[in-house]
Amino acid sequence: MTVKTVGYEDLMTAIVKKQISVIGSERAVLFARKVPQITVSNDGTVVGGNKAALSALCQQYMSVASGVAKMLMKSAVAPLLNGSPLDLPDELR
Amino acid sequence: MSAGSVFFEPHVSLSRNEKFTMVREGSLGFALALALGFAASFIGKHVKGLDPLVAAVVLGMAASLAINAREKVYFKLLPGIILAQSIFIPIGIALYGKNLEIKVMLASNPWIFLQVIGITALTFVFMFWLGKLFGFNERMRYLLGFGSAICGASAIAIASPILECEPNDTATGLVDNTIAAVISMYLLATFVLPHVLPRDYAAAAGALLHQTGFVKMALSGGAKSLLEFGVVVKSLRVVLLVLAIPTVSYLIRKRIYVPWYLVLFVVVAFIFSYVPMPTAFSKGVTTFYEICFSAALASIGMNANILHVFKRLFKPLVLVMLVFVLDLGVWWLTRGLIHY
Numbered sequence: 001m002t003v004k005t006v007g008y009e010d011l012m013t014a015i016v017k018k019q020i021s022v023i024g025s026e027r028a029v030l031f032a033r034k035v036p037q038i039t040v041s042n043d044g045t046v047v048g049g050n051k052a053a054l055s056a057l058c059q060q061y062m063s064v065a066s067g068v069a070k071m072l073m074k075s076a077v078a079p080l081l082n083g084s085p086l087d088l089p090d091e092l093r
Numbered sequence: 094m095s096a097g098s099v100f101f102e103p104h105v106s107l108s109r110n111e112k113f114t115m116v117r118e119g120s121l122g123f124a125l126a127l128a129l130g131f132a133a134s135f136i137g138k139h140v141k142g143l144d145p146l147v148a149a150v151v152l153g154m155a156a157s158l159a160i161n162a163r164e165k166v167y168f169k170l171l172p173g174i175i176l177a178q179s180i181f182i183p184i185g186i187a188l189y190g191k192n193l194e195i196k197v198m199l200a201s202n203p204w205i206f207l208q209v210i211g212i213t214a215l216t217f218v219f220m221f222w223l224g225k226l227f228g229f230n231e232r233m234r235y236l237l238g239f240g241s242a243i244c245g246a247s248a249i250a251i252a253s254p255i256l257e258c259e260p261n262d263t264a265t266g267l268v269d270n271t272i273a274a275v276i277s278m279y280l281l282a283t284f285v286l287p288h289v290l291p292r293d294y295a296a297a298a299g300a301l302l303h304q305t306g307f308v309k310m311a312l313s314g315g316a317k318s319l320l321e322f323g324v325v326v327k328s329l330r331v332v333l334l335v336l337a338i339p340t341v342s343y344l345i346r347k348r349i350y351v352p353w354y355l356v357l358f359v360v361v362a363f364i365f366s367y368v369p370m371p372t373a374f375s376k377g378v379t380t381f382y383e384i385c386f387s388a389a390l391a392s393i394g395m396n397a398n399i400l401h402v403f404k405r406l407f408k409p410l411v412l413v414m415l416v417f418v419l420d421l422g423v424w425w426l427t428r429g430l431i432h433y
Contacts, residue, residue, distance in 0.1 A: 074107075
């Protein structure tokens, strides 16, 4: 069985989907689409991007609800990070 | 199943400063959600048949009209609205375990339990396949499945965060579930009651109606023992939440997800089933979880778009009613096998 390595795209997708479930797709996707270098589909799937884009995405959501947004984003990515060597931006530490 | 495929929600650690920021930013929205929760609980107690959770989501959507009129106000309240969801949903779900009557389940007729399991499983299957034909996404189909198969508004409120449904979908599911319960109660009274024995009718109400409140209303005109029997049958469906949540979660995530509050839900169920509790304490817990759940649903409502929700109520309602009619057919075909 091949194990898929978790990438920044996966983390960003998890964050946007979590935000969709809380604030709705209209707003969650609108904020995510302000981040350069990434493409966000209506269902919250993110394509492209790197650590800087992930950081910018976190800042977008934290600009409206900093503390709670951080908690939500950390809980969204936590299941994906089990043993992952991915370097995280400060917003998710 | 790969390693790590069974998981509990990881603990997210926040620094003291982050927690302080969260409380400072969230106090206003949190207080609003709590106030709406209290109001919904009050309305639910005084309007016959109206589940406080449905009242809460409608109140939340009504409040959102005022909040969304000014973006600045919405963003001022948003942290607290999210905080209210994060805190009240797990508390509400864990304490809802009080309704899980384990002793009753163990003492019930195994054939009735089997029939309930069969109808519940078929409800999910019907909802999944017909919902696909109706063009609903997977999460919405499961959400409507929980509402129809298990315990109406409460099941939708419990399943929504686990399925990570959008606020608009959750609100639509809750409102439609209540409308469907009213129509279904009428259909049962008109087309089933005249043709079956009273105890069979009580079994049908318990096995098919969407919300416990409507089961009680449907059976309120008969003997007390029939009402109790109908509620027992209904409670057998509530028990199935414990199986349905990990199963549906696995189908969506390809991993068995066991949220910590589902574990607490089972613990609470065992405590309330086997430890004698003073009535006042038990009632207090019920009021407390009702307010928690209502506040959470009000906060979901505040993130939903009331116009969007009311515009698209019809299609899911048709689906829910179609599944109800199919379930009624299954119940009718299998009732001859069971001595109620």
